[in-house]
Amino acid sequence: MTSLTRLTFATAFAAGTILSGAALAQDDSVLVGQLADYTGPTSFVGKQYGPGVSDAFKQINADGGIDGTMVELDTVDYAYKVPEAIAQFKKWVGNDMVALQGWGTADTEALISFVARAEIPTVSASYSAHLTDPTGKNPTTKSPAPFNFFYGPSYSDACRALVQWAADDAKEKGIEKPTFVHTGDNHPYPNAPKEACGSYAEELGFNVAPPVVVPLAPGDFKAQCLTIKDTGANYVYMGNLGGSVVSLIKSCNTVGVDATYMGNPWAGDYQTVEAAEAQNLIFPSSTPFYGADVPGMELVKKIAENGGGQVGDRPTHHYIRGICSAYYMKEAMEWAKANGGIEGKNIRDGMYQKADWVPEGLEGVCSPSNWTTEDHRGLLKVTINSGTFKDGEAVIEKIAEIDVPRRDEWLGQ
Numbered sequence: 001m002t003s004l005t006r007l008t009f010a011t012a013f014a015a016g017t018i019l020s021g022a023a024l025a026q027d028d029s030v031l032v033g034q035l036a037d038y039t040g041p042t043s044f045v046g047k048q049y050g051p052g053v054s055d056a057f058k059q060i061n062a063d064g065g066i067d068g069t070m071v072e073l074d075t076v077d078y079a080y081k082v083p084e085a086i087a088q089f090k091k092w093v094g095n096d097m098v099a100l101q102g103w104g105t106a107d108t109e110a111l112i113s114f115v116a117r118a119e120i121p122t123v124s125a126s127y128s129a130h131l132t133d134p135t136g137k138n139p140t141t142k143s144p145a146p147f148n149f150f151y152g153p154s155y156s157d158a159c160r161a162l163v164q165w166a167a168d169d170a171k172e173k174g175i176e177k178p179t180f181v182h183t184g185d186n187h188p189y190p191n192a193p194k195e196a197c198g199s200y201a202e203e204l205g206f207n208v209a210p211p212v213v214v215p216l217a218p219g220d221f222k223a224q225c226l227t228i229k230d231t232g233a234n235y236v237y238m239g240n241l242g243g244s245v246v247s248l249i250k251s252c253n254t255v256g257v258d259a260t261y262m263g264n265p266w267a268g269d270y271q272t273v274e275a276a277e278a279q280n281l282i283f284p285s286s287t288p289f290y291g292a293d294v295p296g297m298e299l300v301k302k303i304a305e306n307g308g309g310q311v312g313d314r315p316t317h318h319y320i321r322g323i324c325s326a327y328y329m330k331e332a333m334e335w336a337k338a339n340g341g342i343e344g345k346n347i348r349d350g351m352y353q354k355a356d357w358v359p360e361g362l363e364g365v366c367s368p369s370n371w372t373t374e375d376h377r378g379l380l381k382v383t384i385n386s387g388t389f390k391d392g393e394a395v396i397e398k399i400a401e402i403d404v405p406r407r408d409e410w411l412g413q
Contacts, residue, residue, distance in 0.1 A: 029070040030342050032057070032329075033092040034101040040080030041216050042104060042189075044242025045266045045318050048311055049125050050075065052322020053101050055307030059299075060326065062306065066333045069342060073101075082107045086114065093118050099329060099347050102126065105155075105189040108148070115147045119344035121332070121351065122148050123325045127265060128192040129154035132376040133412030141412035147348055149371060151324045152286035153382045153404065155189075155264055156413060159197035159237060161284060161382035161402035162262045166235045167204045168400075169260070179232050181209040183224070183248065184239025185216040193264070196413050197237065209233055218243030225252035233259050241266040249276040269316040273387035273394035281387040282399075286367055286379060287320040289396065294364025324366035327359035375411060380404040 034053055037046035057073045065071060074092065078084040085107035089100070100115065102108045102124030109130055115122045124131065127150050136144035153161065163180060170178035180201040184190025198208045209231035214224050225248070228236060236252075236259045238245050245267045252259070261281050263272075268283020288294055290304075303323055304315055311319050332350030336342045339349070356368035369378040384400040 028068060029072045030066070030098045030333075031072045031074060031092065031095055032099045032101060033089070033097050034073055034075040035085055035088065035103040035107065036075055036077050037080045037103055038077040040078075042080050042241060042266075044271075045269075045316075046080075046103065048269075048316045048318040049322040050103075051308055051310040052315070052319035053326045055303050056323045056326035057330075058308070059303045059306055060330050066330065066342060067337055069333075069337060071330075071333075078103075078107070080104050080107075082110050086110060089114055089120075093120065098342055098344060099123070099333070101325065101329070105192055106187065109143075109188055112143050112145050112148060116145070119348070120147060121329075121344055121348040123329050124148065124150050125322070125325070126150065126189070126192075127152055127155045127158070128188070129156035129196060129377075129410070129413055130192065134376050135374055136412075137374055138409065138411040138413065140409075145376065145412075147344070149328075149351055149376055149378065151328055151366065151369065151378060152265060152321060153284065153379050154377060155193040155239075156196035156410070157377065157380060157404045158265055158284040158382055159193040159262075160200045160404050160410075161384060162237065162282060163197060163201045163204060163206065163235070164402050164404075165282070165384050165400050166260070166262065167206070170234060175234055178206050178234040179209055180206040180235045180237065181228060181231055181233040182211040182237045182239060183214045183228070184211075184237075185244075186213050187216060190216070190239025190264075192239075194239070196410065206235075214238075214240060214244060214248055216240050216244050218247040221248050221251040222255050224248070225255045225257050228252060228259070229255060229257045233257075235259060236261050238263045238267045242272065243275075245272055246276040249278055249281070266318065268385065268387055269318065270314075270387070270394035270396060271316060273389055273396065277389040279388050283385055283387065285317050285383045285385055287317050287324060287365055289317050290315045290320065292364075296358075296362035296365035299361040300365055320365060324359065324362060327362055327366070328357070328369070331357075331359055375406070377406065377411065380406055 036050035100122040105126040105128045108124040108126040131145045131148040133141040134146040263283040335350035336346035371378045382402045387396045
């Protein structure tokens with residue numbers, strides 16, 4: 001496991017001064033851990049989201065920190081390995097960490113009880129619905145997650161939005177009984193929405209085919225595609241990301257699968273569309289794309305320009321989601337500082353203070369979100385996009401906006 005960054009990005013750093021280790025020690029600073037995947041199986045998107053978080057905290061410190069308190073962000077590439085994530089979490093707790101920026105589903109779910117016992121508020125890049133029931137209000141919830149948050153719709157709710165869109169699309173095409181199939185690795189991340197989404201698809205009148213296991217690593221998936229073809233699937237949900245999604249689309253094109261591909265929040269971006277030469281790849285998003293004409297894009301561009309330079313001049317929307325995650329935490333920490341101090345319970349309680357919450361300066365970028373003491377489903381509005389490879393580049397257009405119902409039985413599911 002490689003510790004990539006442990007820096008207190010003071011204003012002087014943002015101005016270009018490289019500070020020594022001794023100079024980085026602050027009398028008024030707090031430690032925030034960041035788990036990132038820059039070298040593991042989800043690094044395709046981790047290399048975008050992770051810098052979004054770290055660049056954001058660099059800018060936050062350059063702008064004065066948490067009302068004068070600097071954030072010491074320790075970014076660790078754990079390569080998507082759960083044991084390393086747990087070991088690093090324990091190390092951070094021993095060093096008085098006050099909050100965690102998390103990453104993957106397997107490790108975030110494995111850490112639920114750890115973060116609850118240590119009272120460490122966690123804003124993750126896992127959007128597993130299993131993280132959304134803070135009190136165990138839903139009797140089917142496996143583990144209450146009182147200190148877990150994420151920005152964006154859950155994997156389950158994003159998939160529900162996709163099948164709701166697909167139901168309308170099938171009706172327009174005259175498909176009376178469309179077939180839906182879930183694909184993905186046998187792993188907590190692709191599996192997170194499988195049962196919930198399949199159940200909703202059945203409710204909407206789909207024929208739901210047996211799930212097809214597709215490895216998270218890229219490969220030749222013609223065998224899986226032949227299985228998909230045999231099901232007669234009209235809509236193929238892809239629970240993986242990056243190279244695996246590219247391989248699946250290309251393999252299925254080779255064997256003549258005629259279906260609409262729908263991806264989870266990590267499965268769609270301009271890089272994937274271009275690599276797969278995809279046509280009408282349907283995927284959800286919770287931010288506009290880089291360069292959009294919205295007020296908050298000015299701050300996003302400033303963060304990217306002043307950041308570590310890891311994402312080039314065309315960041316994906318995953319980078320922007322990382323920025324939103326950091327700024328929601330920042331404002332919760334500001335509330336905490338004014339209400340007893342920057343520590344776990346106070347930061348968590350800071351996440352409950354605003355309704356239709358958009359971080360200052362990110363208007364039009366981060367969607368209005370609501371977290372409550374009984375429900376951590378912060379965002380239920382899902383933007384649906386279509387990505388097509390045309391004339392050598394990805395063309396992405398918004399095609400729908402779905403409001404997913406806040407049904408009690410879906411809490412934690």
